[in-house]
Amino acid sequence: MIAHLFNAPLGETETAVGVGTVGSSEAIMLAGLAFKRKWQNKRRAEGKPFDKPNIVTGANVQVCWEKFARYFEVELKEVKLREGYYVMDPEQAVEMVDENTICVAAILGSTLNGEFEDVKLLNDLLVLKNKETGLDVPIHVDAASGGFIAPFIYPELEWDFRLPQVKSINVSGHKYGLVYAGIGWVVWRNKEDLPDELIFHINYLGADQPTFTLNFSKGSSQVIAQYYQLIRLGHEGYRNVMENCRENMIVLREGLEKTGRFSIVSKDEGIPLVAFSLKDNSSHTEFEISEMLRRYGWIVPAYTMPANAEHITVLRVVIREDFSRTLAERLVMDIEKVMHELDELPSRVIHKISLGEVKSEDNGDNMVVTVKKSDIEKPIEINVKKSDKPIFC
Ligand SMILES: Cc1ncc(COP(=O)(O)O)c(C=O)c1O
Numbered sequence: 233m234i235a236h237l238f239n240a241p242l243g244e245t246e247t248a249v250g251v252g253t254v255g256s257s258e259a260i261m262l263a264g265l266a267f268k269r270k271w272q273n274k275r276r277a278e279g280k281p282f283d284k285p286n287i288v289t290g291a292n293v294q295v296c297w298e299k300f301a302r303y304f305e306v307e308l309k310e311v312k313l314r315e316g317y318y319v320m321d322p323e324q325a326v327e328m329v330d331e332n333t334i335c336v337a338a339i340l341g342s343t344l345n346g347e348f349e350d351v352k353l354l355n356d357l358l359v360l361k362n363k364e365t366g367l368d369v370p371i372h373v374d375a376a377s378g379g380f381i382a383p384f385i386y387p388e389l390e391w392d393f394r395l396p397q398v399k400s401i402n403v404s405g406h407k408y409g410l411v412y413a414g415i416g417w418v419v420w421r422n423k424e425d426l427p428d429e430l431i432f433h434i435n436y437l438g439a440d441q442p443t444f445t446l447n448f449s450k451g452s453s454q455v456i457a458q459y460y461q462l463i464r465l466g467h468e469g470y471r472n473v474m475e476n477c478r479e480n481m482i483v484l485r486e487g488l489e490k491t492g493r494f495s496i497v498s499k500d501e502g503i504p505l506v507a508f509s510l511k512d513n514s515s516h517t518e519f520e521i522s523e524m525l526r527r528y529g530w531i532v533p534a535y536t537m538p539a540n541a542e543h544i545t546v547l548r549v550v551i552r553e554d555f556s557r558t559l560a561e562r563l564v565m566d567i568e569k570v571m572h573e574l575d576e577l578p579s580r581v582i583h584k585i586s587l588g589e590v591k592s593e594d595n596g597d598n599m600v601v602t603v604k605k606s607d608i609e610k611p612i613e614i615n616v617k618k619s620d621k622p623i624f625c
Pocket of ligand 1 (some may be wrong): 254255256257258294296306340342343372376377404416
């Protein structure tokens, strides 16, 4: 059912295969291993070195990709972000591809701002590069969240097995698959995309059982729950849930825009979430908002973007099935209250400087912070009282 949802070729000659996992992290480890082994086998057969595999991703990838790279000894080549562009740039990604690249990983729904990466453009550029160089670099789509959103509300968007270079896709059942935590899925386009030697066959449970997972035993309740949800809700039911999430996302986004205090960093097409930053002229920080919202019962994380956009901080609210319109309106009201409270407080932001080298020196009751930047002649020296609890961002 899931392979079908991702438009996998399910015919006589090509038949998708897949496994259930604990979540997208395990699914990604397995997909990464399959790419690594396939690349190694090809290189070995060609008599070429196969000891320096690499993988190309955006700097915005979820930590599981860094885990995969470190645990399974694959170099992670990250396309850096920039202010205003928080996903992997397909052109830069394809430029980074070389003969040691086992795959390019694209995300359908960046964890940080929900934005869909342009898998179609990546596919087209990679097809060209493969043609020019004789390489055959594949694509994996990390659709942890988007895999249960795009098929229902953006059916025209080409991101899945409709694109020839996409060889495997993962999705979390416990995100928009609407199941409790502990279920993920990975699907390969073809049996040939999953090297046979990674699959173990055991028979001690009474019949031949092929297994390709990191853990062996696992509860079946999540698999049954996923099956139940798919049968119970059907295509139409999932579409209604996702449309509803999107509508509530718009209510929240518009409410935040109306306050005039925030810039929206998420996109309309993507995961139904709102990622937002304070406007430049603000004398407070996103971390203070996050901290104060806890008093109203909200846990809204504030975090900095990865390289090279570390100077941008965002707050993020993910809209799930049970986040109603009433809750969205209440959250806007509570954020407004927090903003009024913050306006009454002295600013803890002493200086806003982007991308500089910062050094601090303890000086009794005071702290001296020196900031050096390549585009200013003299370093800026800021003397602050420690009792003011200054925040540097
Ligand atoms: C894009 C992306 N990939 C992978 C993961 C890891 O998923 P899981 O928590 O199911 O292991 C996440 C989780 O936040 C994610 O957002």
